[in-house]
Amino acid sequence: xxxxxxxxxxxxxxxxxxxxxxxxxxxxxxxxxxxxxxxxxxxxxxxxxxxxxxxxxxxxxxxxxxxxxxxxxxxxxxxxxxxxxxxxxxxxxxxxxxxxxxxxxxxxxxxxxxxxxxxxxxxxxxxxxxxxxxxxxxxxxx
Ligand SMILES: [Zn+2]
Numbered sequence: 190x191x192x193x194x195x196x197x198x199x200x201x202x203x204x205x206x207x208x209x210x211x212x213x214x215x216x217x218x219x220x221x222x223x224x225x226x227x228x229x230x231x232x233x234x235x236x237x238x239x240x241x242x243x244x245x246x247x248x249x250x251x252x253x254x255x256x257x258x259x260x261x262x263x264x265x266x267x268x269x270x271x272x273x274x275x276x277x278x279x280x281x282x283x284x285x286x287x288x289x290x291x292x293x294x295x296x297x298x299x300x301x302x303x304x305x306x307x308x309x310x311x312x313x314x315x316x317x318x319x320x321x322x323x324x325x326x327x328x329x330x331x
Contacts, residue, residue: 200305203236203251204298206286212236217245225260232285233266234277252301253277254308 203209206228213227217239220226227237235248235257244258255274270280278300282293289297 200251200254200301200308204301206231209234209236209251212238219246220260220262223262224265225262230266233270234279235266235270250274250277250279252279252297252304254304 203212209231210227213230213236215237218227218230218237220230223229230237230248234250234252236251237247238249238256239245239247239258243256246260247256247258249256250270253274253276255270255277257269257273260269267280267283270277271283274280279297282289282297286294286297
């Protein structure tokens with residue numbers, strides 16, 4: 190459960206472009222200039238979440254939580270975002286946060302909160318199913 194809360198807190202920390210740009214500062218993101226520069230990725234809603242497990246070029250949208258990797262230097266982050274997550278409100282609006290209206294900003298933040306809650310529920314359900322299996326096995330073994 191602690192890991193779930195940590196993930197939710199990290200996601201809540203990624204609601205500003207400045208924080209998302211900072212997430213790319215660890216030196217692992219392979220694109221420093223061009224279409225995939227940290228500022229461009231952050232404007233398109235992405236923060237850095239690369240690792241050995243999910244790839245060093247993995248990013249995640251703070252609104253829809255979609256993870257994307259396998260970036261090519263000619264990729265447009267907005268196009269990739271829309272293509273892989275057509276339901277994402279930020280990807281559909283296709284404007285950096287400073288250019289959103291107050292109402293659009295409210296809707297984006299509401300979508301962000303709902304996605305986090307849905308993700309937490311999904312993870313907790315998986316944990317409860319695992320716990321259920323363990324209890325069944327203990328009962329069978331007794
Ligand atoms: Zn998104």
